[in-house]
Amino acid sequence: MQDFLTRLPKAELHLHIEGSLEPELMFSLAQRNGVALPYGSVEEVRAAYDFDDLQSFLNLYYQGMAVLRTADDFFDLAMDYFRRAHAEGVVHVELSFDPQAHLSRGIRMDVQIEGLTKAMRLAERELGLTSALIMSFLRDRSAAEAMGVLDQAAPYWEMIDAVGLDSAELGHPPSKFAAVFERAKALGLPRVAHAGEEGPASYIREAMEQLDVCRIDHGVRCLEDPALVAELVERRLPLTICPLSNVRLKVVDRLDQHPLPALLEAGLTLTLNSDDPAYFGGGMLENFKACERAFGWSQETFIDLARNAIEAAFMSEARRDELLERLAAMAG
Numbered sequence: 227m228q229d230f231l232t233r234l235p236k237a238e239l240h241l242h243i244e245g246s247l248e249p250e251l252m253f254s255l256a257q258r259n260g261v262a263l264p265y266g267s268v269e270e271v272r273a274a275y276d277f278d279d280l281q282s283f284l285n286l287y288y289q290g291m292a293v294l295r296t297a298d299d300f301f302d303l304a305m306d307y308f309r310r311a312h313a314e315g316v317v318h319v320e321l322s323f324d325p326q327a328h329l330s331r332g333i334r335m336d337v338q339i340e341g342l343t344k345a346m347r348l349a350e351r352e353l354g355l356t357s358a359l360i361m362s363f364l365r366d367r368s369a370a371e372a373m374g375v376l377d378q379a380a381p382y383w384e385m386i387d388a389v390g391l392d393s394a395e396l397g398h399p400p401s402k403f404a405a406v407f408e409r410a411k412a413l414g415l416p417r418v419a420h421a422g423e424e425g426p427a428s429y430i431r432e433a434m435e436q437l438d439v440c441r442i443d444h445g446v447r448c449l450e451d452p453a454l455v456a457e458l459v460e461r462r463l464p465l466t467i468c469p470l471s472n473v474r475l476k477v478v479d480r481l482d483q484h485p486l487p488a489l490l491e492a493g494l495t496l497t498l499n500s501d502d503p504a505y506f507g508g509g510m511l512e513n514f515k516a517c518e519r520a521f522g523w524s525q526e527t528f529i530d531l532a533r534n535a536i537e538a539a540f541m542s543e544a545r546r547d548e549l550l551e552r553l554a555a556m557a558g
């Protein structure tokens with residue numbers, strides 16, 4: 227099964243590139259940039275990753291990314307991740323980044339995007355790994371600020387595949403960003419949003435109705451509203467599920483208590499993703515393996531999940547056809 231899960235052509239749709247910052251790279255970038263870290267060793271960093279909820283993770287996530295200062299840093303961050311993902315049989319990555327978390331530290335938008343897109347181009351050339359870039363807004367900051375960031379990104383609209391919404395969910399409903407997402411839609415930018423991770427099912431409905439999203443990030447709490455589930459199923463709106471993230475942030479106590487089997491049973495369009503692999507105990511392969519251990523799924527189930535991701539991805543039709551063919555060959 228491990229060999230099968232590695233060979234399975236996996237597309238990752240929910241990955242915060244800043245959350246792929248492994249402690250080793252954090253230390254080397256800190257040294258390169260003369261940034262002081264509140265840790266003495268890589269082991270100390272890993273030991274600090276014991277979270278109670280989303281906010282306790284976000285505190286360390288925003289602290290860790292302070293080592294990212296130059297375009298080369300963003301390039302190294304993304305390239306490091308692409309190499310690890312490629313080794314795990316990931317064929318396509320949709321990386322989200324948080325421009326406001328860097329702008330607020332004085333790191334310009336062009337520095338961020340130049341570094342990330344350079345790595346995206348090299349990964350395609352060198353590893354055959356395709357990717358898409360999602361610019362996410364921090365929902366615990368103002369809608370006016372998000373609108374300013376969208377405007378500031380004008381030179382890069384062509385390079386951005388979608389906009390997203392992340393950070394502290396509770397108290398920051400999707401409706402707060404209706405005008406920002408309406409403008410993104412007018413610009414022709416597809417939209418995704420985190421909803422129903424810690425927030426209620428009503429946030430998922432708001433993301434659908436007021437942000438007109440094509441995917442929901444997380445969405446595990448949809449089960450609290452059967453009418454919403456029926457609508458998600460009917461519209462085949464994909465949910466990007468992050469199993470190990472949900473355990474580490476205590477959305478669920480243990481993976482074998484995760485609602486994944488119920489979500490599958492309901493007929494929802496699900497994908498498996500790593501969210502913040504450096505913080506949550508593993509990348510795509512580890513998430514797939516953990517689900518195999520917890521739920522004992524068949525190869526057919528994993529093939530269905532992999533197909534959902536390829537179908538829901540921002541990629542060329544030629545690339546989609548190629549990956550679906552590879553998947554069909556594995557189904558035998």
Ligand code: HPA
Nearest residue numbers: 242392393394420501502
């Ligand atoms: O899992 C997450 N949820 C919300 N915001 C985030 N930003 C990085 N990871 C996450």
Ligand SMILES: [Zn+2]
Nearest residue numbers: 242392443501
């Ligand atoms: Zn996320």
